[in-house]
Amino acid sequence: MxxxxxxxxxxxxxxxxxxxxxxxxxxxxxxxxxxxLSSNGSSESHNMGQNCMDCHQKGGGGEGWxxxxxxxxxxxxxxxxxxxxxxxxxxxxxxxxxxxxxEVDSRGNFYSTEKVNYGGGLYxxxxxxxxxxxxxDPVSNxxxxxxxGDSTHKIWGD
Numbered sequence: 055m056x057x058x059x060x061x062x063x064x065x066x067x068x069x070x071x072x073x074x075x076x077x078x079x080x081x082x083x084x085x086x087x088x089x090x091l092s093s094n095g096s097s098e099s100h101n102m103g104q105n106c107m108d109c110h111q112k113g114g115g116g117e118g119w120x121x122x123x124x125x126x127x128x129x130x131x132x133x134x135x136x137x138x139x140x141x142x143x144x145x146x147x148x149x150x151x152x153x154x155x156x157e158v159d160s161r162g163n164f165y166s167t168e169k170v171n172y173g174g175g176l177y178x179x180x181x182x183x184x185x186x187x188x189x190x191d192p193v194s195n196x197x198x199x200x201x202x203g204d205s206t207h208k209i210w211g212d
Contacts (some may be wrong), residue, residue, distance in 0.1 A: 090118035090167045092159040094137040099163035100182075102134055103208070105200040106165055123165035124198025126158050126180055126211035134162025135211040138182035142170065146177050147188045158182075158211070170196060180211040187211060 090110075092099060099103025106123035109116030122142070126135045138158040144150030154174055158164045169178075187210050203210045 069123055087112075087121040087167055088118040090120070090165060092157055092164045092166065094157045094159065096159040097161055099159050099161050099165065102162055103199060103203045105197055105204075106163075107200070109195045110165070112165075118124070118165075118167040120165050120167055120196065121158060121170045121195075122196025123153070123163070124196075124202060124209055126162050126164065126182075127203075127208040128212045129210040130212070136160045136162055137181075138180060138211050140164045141179045141181060142193075143179060144173075144176065146190060148177075148179050148186065150177075156211070162211075166196075172196075180209060182211050184212055 102125045104117070106120050108117055110120040110123065112119050122140070124140070126138060126140070127133065128135050136158060137160060138167045140156050140158060141148070141152055143155040144153055154166075154168075154170050155192065156164045156166045158180075172194050175194050177192050178189040178198070198209060
């Protein structure tokens, strides 16, 4: 009986060690798509203005694989604009159907790992209070900071 108890304890301890010693990113460094969604008031984000998907992608170092992400700025003083919304529409200037909405956090960043169907392209709108800014061209992916702040103007949100 004592021997059976010792064997049982060794088996349980071994199982616990195997599951807790797995790499943070999962097997093979591939990572897992941990659910991440920005929200008004949250301050968990970082690296404002950088392309979030450089890290937040399968095989990247960031937690979760983002489907849409970026940073909103004030055109007047170039600081980030917190706690707004980014809406993605099927038509220009907020027309068509609202396909997706993501909240902007307190640092001006927005991000999501939720599935977004870009189809033939979606039209982004930034919303802060009564102010709405429309992107005239459709996007086919959510890597907003890969262009904005690099090859085009930053995303304005006020």
